[in-house]
Amino acid sequence: MTGKIITIAQQKGGSGKTTLAAHLAVAAARLHGKTVAIVDTDPQGSLGRWFMARTERSDGAEPDMGFRTASAWGARYEAQSLAKDYDIVIIDTPPKMGVDGRPAIETADVVLIPVSPSPVDLWATEPTLEMAGDAKKPAIMVLNRANTRARLTGEMALALKDMGATAARTMIGNRVIFASSMGHGSSVLEAQSKGLAAQEICDVAEEVLKSAA
Numbered sequence: 001m002t003g004k005i006i007t008i009a010q011q012k013g014g015s016g017k018t019t020l021a022a023h024l025a026v027a028a029a030r031l032h033g034k035t036v037a038i039v040d041t042d043p044q045g046s047l048g049r050w051f052m053a054r055t056e057r058s059d060g061a062e063p064d065m066g067f068r069t070a071s072a073w074g075a076r077y078e079a080q081s082l083a084k085d086y087d088i089v090i091i092d093t094p095p096k097m098g099v100d101g102r103p104a105i106e107t108a109d110v111v112l113i114p115v116s117p118s119p120v121d122l123w124a125t126e127p128t129l130e131m132a133g134d135a136k137k138p139a140i141m142v143l144n145r146a147n148t149r150a151r152l153t154g155e156m157a158l159a160l161k162d163m164g165a166t167a168a169r170t171m172i173g174n175r176v177i178f179a180s181s182m183g184h185g186s187s188v189l190e191a192q193s194k195g196l197a198a199q200e201i202c203d204v205a206e207e208v209l210k211s212a213a
């Protein structure tokens with residue numbers, strides 16, 4: 001078996017990479033019945049801290065989720081070795097990774113680029129889009145911290161089209177529950193399973209898993 005590798009990258013810090021990585025991992029496991037491993041290549045280790053907090057929860061967090069840390073250049077090796085044992089491998093990356101990030105991009109089946117819906121944040125995605133393009137990897141932007149749960153329309157859609165980028169149809173709203181649930185090793189899927197945040201993650205995960213398949 002060879003699992004699918006999803007790399008989450010974006011030069012800008014605070015765009016939601018780690019949040020998306022964790023939520024996608026939980027969604028793939030709980031909603032799609034996939035075995036999932038996560039790889040933290042950010043020396044800050046936020047995804048690792050979330051994972052550790054998750055392993056201490058008593059409410060049935062996936063007992064078999066895999067976790068590794070890796071340097072930027074080690075990402076390809078770690079992810080490929082995990083892909084032998086897991087359906088889905090998710091790589092979280094640091095901001096400002098520059099060309100060091102190539103192995104994580106080159107080993108991906110799909111690259112996800114979280115971006116807040118502002119022109120400045122859009123510009124920050126260019127290096128990552130370019131790297132994905134060079135490696136001939138499909139890249140999907142995920143608009144994060146949007147103010148409304150609206151489908152992608154209008155100005156933003158045009159700007160993305162100009163950049164030659166594809167965006168997920170579902171945007172993720174700016175919702176406190178994303179931050180608060182992660183702090184406890186949880187996710188919006190458990191903390192507010194019937195809420196809008198959970199619905200957004202469910203929709204985004206479905207799109208992303210389809211594109212990686």
Ligand SMILES: Nc1ncnc2c1ncn2[C@@H]1O[C@H](COP(=O)(O)OP(=O)(O)O)[C@@H](O)[C@H]1O
Nearest residue numbers: 013014015016017018019145173174175178179
């Ligand atoms: N959709 C969202 N709604 C509210 N807060 C968010 C959302 N996405 C991310 N955050 C918060 O923004 C901050 C940065 O997110 P994070 O995932 O750590 O970004 P990155 O990994 O790209 O640096 C964190 O405090 C996180 O909890």
Ligand SMILES: [Mg+2]
Nearest residue numbers: 017018042046
């Ligand atoms: Mg991060």
